[in-house]
Amino acid sequence: MGKKIIIFLLISLIVSTSSLLASDNYIIGVGNYDYYPYHTYSNKEYTGFAKEVLDLFAQKQNLNFKYRALPWKRVIDEYVKGKLDFIFPDNSHWDTDKKEGKKIYYSQPVVQYIDGVMVLSENKTRGISYLKRLGTIRGFTAWDYYDQINSGQIKLYENNDFIPLLKQVLSKRIDGAYIEISVAKYNLHEKMRQSEALVFDPDLPYTKDFYYLSSIKHNEILKKFNNFLSIEKDAIDQLKKKFKVGKQFYK
Numbered sequence: 705m706g707k708k709i710i711i712f713l714l715i716s717l718i719v720s721t722s723s724l725l726a727s728d729n730y731i732i733g734v735g736n737y738d739y740y741p742y743h744t745y746s747n748k749e750y751t752g753f754a755k756e757v758l759d760l761f762a763q764k765q766n767l768n769f770k771y772r773a774l775p776w777k778r779v780i781d782e783y784v785k786g787k788l789d790f791i792f793p794d795n796s797h798w799d800t801d802k803k804e805g806k807k808i809y810y811s812q813p814v815v816q817y818i819d820g821v822m823v824l825s826e827n828k829t830r831g832i833s834y835l836k837r838l839g840t841i842r843g844f845t846a847w848d849y850y851d852q853i854n855s856g857q858i859k860l861y862e863n864n865d866f867i868p869l870l871k872q873v874l875s876k877r878i879d880g881a882y883i884e885i886s887v888a889k890y891n892l893h894e895k896m897r898q899s900e901a902l903v904f905d906p907d908l909p910y911t912k913d914f915y916y917l918s919s920i921k922h923n924e925i926l927k928k929f930n931n932f933l934s935i936e937k938d939a940i941d942q943l944k945k946k947f948k949v950g951k952q953f954y955k
Contacts (some may be wrong), residue, residue, distance in 0.1 A: 723846040723912040729768045730922070731756065733788040736773035738866070741890050741947035742815075742915070744792070745773040749838040753947040754792055757814060757940060761932045767925075776843075789922055793915030812930045813914035815944060816951045819848070820910030821880040822873060822888045829907050837861060837878040839869050844945070848909035866891045873902055880905070886949045906953060 738744040743752035750771040762769045780799045783791050840846050842862040852858040861878050862871040872878045885904045893899040944950040
């Protein structure tokens with residue numbers, strides 16, 4: 705009889721421990737594309753600024769984050785169906801049609817980004833009247849130029865990768881590339897070895913906003929994440945410096 709009780713207690717302990725561990729496992733939906741230095745997915749490995757921030761939070765809170773990398777449309781589809789615990793990066797202005805009717809919680813800002821136009825330095829400050837041919841990455845929308853593109857004032861050229869996009873500006877096949885500025889600078893410096901070849905033109909329309917962590921299910925964890933952003937500000941600032949992201953790198 706004593707052995708049966710012991711076995712029962714052991715089984716109960718194993719089941720309760722497994723349930724506790726399972727509750728600490730969370731799936732974060734991320735894009736399966738190259739957006740370094742923020743993030744990239746290559747050889748089934750997710751890396752970059754985003755992962756290091758999220759991993760640091762998971763470590764501090766004794767959580768286990770698993771990253772599910774998918775095309776962004778599928779990330780959103782699975783998210784609203786409840787198949788993902790979090791997504792990053794997210795923003796309340798994105799995918800509003802698909803999120804309609806869902807109560808989504810957003811963290812405090814994680815890092816600032818700028819989507820703007822990279823031009824040849826000789827063309828900086830020439831103004832929007834100069835901009836007749838604008839390039840961007842296929843699947844991304846140049847919202848700051850939506851009306852001009854629809855009216856035909858600006859012709860849009862789409863590329864599948866950042867380097868061909870930037871090369872089109874260098875060869876003067878297009879007048880500017882609409883791109884996130886830190887992503888542009890990383891590709892120019894690390895991959896093309898032409899750091900100063902193109903510059904961000906702040907006189908042209910651009911979007912300045914923030915990336916957030918979001919969740920439909922776990923607002924309490926987001927509150928802990930917000931606290932983490934405050935407490936670990938110095939560590940996160942060091943990661944921003946390491947990956948050269950954030951407002952100090954847009955000059």
